[in-house]
Amino acid sequence: MSTIATAGREAVAGVFDFDALLHDEARQWQQKARDFAESRIAPHIEEDFENKHFRRELIAELGEAGFLGMHIEGYGCAGASATAYGAVCMELEAIDSGWRTFVSVQGSLAMSAIAKYGSEEQKQQWLPEMAAGRAVGCFALTEPAGGSDPAGMTTTAVRDGDGWVLNGAKRWIGLATLADVAVVWAKSDEGILGFAVPTATEGFEARAIDGKLSMRASVQCDIDLTNVRVPESARLPGARGLSAPFSCLNEARYGIVWGVVGVARTCLEVAVERSRTREVFGAPIGRFQLTQAKLADMLLEYEKAALLSLHLGAQKDAGTLNRSQISVGKLNNVRSAIGVAHEARTILGGDGITSEFPVMRHIANLESVRTYEGTDEVHALVLGRDLTGEAAFS
CATH class of the missing domain: 2.40.110.10 (Butyryl-CoA Dehydrogenase, subunit A, domain 2)
Known part of the structure; x- marks a missing residue:
């Protein structure tokens, strides 16, 4: 089966057309990323996952498309909005978390650190090369x-x-x-x-x-x-203290907030499509109440996560996004994506554990995503500290 569940996508978009909520710039970036992910990553991703293979040859193509450090101004970077960057993360991770991770490590972590805290010489030396994918x-x-x-x-x-x-x-x-x-x-x-x-x-x-x-x-x-x-x-002359790496981590966490929405969408689309084509007891499983209830719950989690991402993107573009809201987004959206993926697996039945479908691969990847850039527990304690005024980290 294709990683892209066409009938499922149309059905989900018919209920909740998230693309229509994006402003024109973000939608253009999103479509470019979707086309790239579906044409250059999706055809090989199951084989690459099985063989532990990273396609280094795609790095230059990501640079040519403008995805690397795309939220940074100048130095060969696109200077795109935070919402546009989020939409790109969503489309890449809809195919595989590893490729959103690449864009995140390159752009939100390494490039952001140099852009925020580096000398002019360091910026001139590294950022144009990294934006083009000529340096990693x-x-x-x-x-x-x-x-x-x-x-x-x-x-x-x-x-x-x-x-x-x-x-x-x-x-x-x-x-x-x-x-x-x-x-x-x-x-x-x-x-x-x-x-x-x-x-x-x-x-x-x-x-x-x-x-x-x-x-x-x-x-x-x-x-x-x-x-x-x-x-x-x-030495990065502007970096002193943990606030410097933490600010870069927040850039990466923001990308995760959006990226896992792509995972939730893919798993929901695959489950919807399977519910229409798999028959038991003389009828498609989508006719049964329990299956419909599962799909409805999955849609709710996907839609809530998508709307939260859009809200946080608007805050980031306005310069009002704070660390607490980033923790809300990372904790909630990863949790929602994991729930959607696991429910999708049940709808797929035994076939859901095979590489015929992308769901089990997404489930495995999400176990890493929930851990890096702050575990569930760390983000819960960030919010707990901000709510109570008491730090429970030590």
Whole structure:
């Protein structure tokens, strides 16, 4: 079966036409991303997931389409609205979370860090190349002992003459084995600092993490930093303290808010189509009340998540989006997508666990998405802190 359930898509859009709610610029970007995802990613994604294969040749095409760092102004970037960027994330993740993750790591993390905190020289050196897909970046924050406590990082940056020496380890770093530059965060006597480290630097080693049962068509890595010597010019001069990497993480979380709506939509479309074509007891399963109730509940979760994304996009475009609302979006929409995907699997029956349908692959990927850029628990505690004034993190 095609990853794209045409009859299901038409049925879902007939009830809730989300595309019509987008403004013209966002809809144009969305359609470009949909065309790209369906023509360049969808035909191979089941095979790539099975074979743990990342199609590096698509990076330049993503750059040519303008998707990389598209929300950044200047330096070869598109300068698109936050809503348009969200719509692109939705269409890429509707096919596979790994490809929205690529765009997110490249644009929302690595490029955003350089754009927000880098020197003019660093911006000129890296951003045009990364926007075009000629260079790849990664964002090295998470460490092996735990990603939810970056304040406890053990990677160090020590001044040495007119430069710095970095030592430590990072884990679950997207794209690190492909990257030309790593934005590395380290603890120093001057606080948490960020560095744009060329990955060819002596002492920098990245290894792809194997054995993954999720996100198999993308690349996540371990990094070892052993006496990595960089000049002062590699330091991001505007970055000092955890607020810098956290602001980049919020950019990535915003993309997730939208991206998982694409997963929910795909799973709902596939389930609707299957409900019309699969027959038991002499009738399509879509005629039975329990199946219709499941589909109705799935539609509600998809629609609520989509409308929340649109609302947060409008807030971000207006400059009023805050960290609490980003946590609301990430926590709610990932939770909704997981629920929709699991219900879709039940409607597909036993066939739902096969690669004939995309649902089980989406379920597996969502287990990663719910963990990275802040776990469910972390986002719940962010909201709890803001509601009560009490921090429960320690």
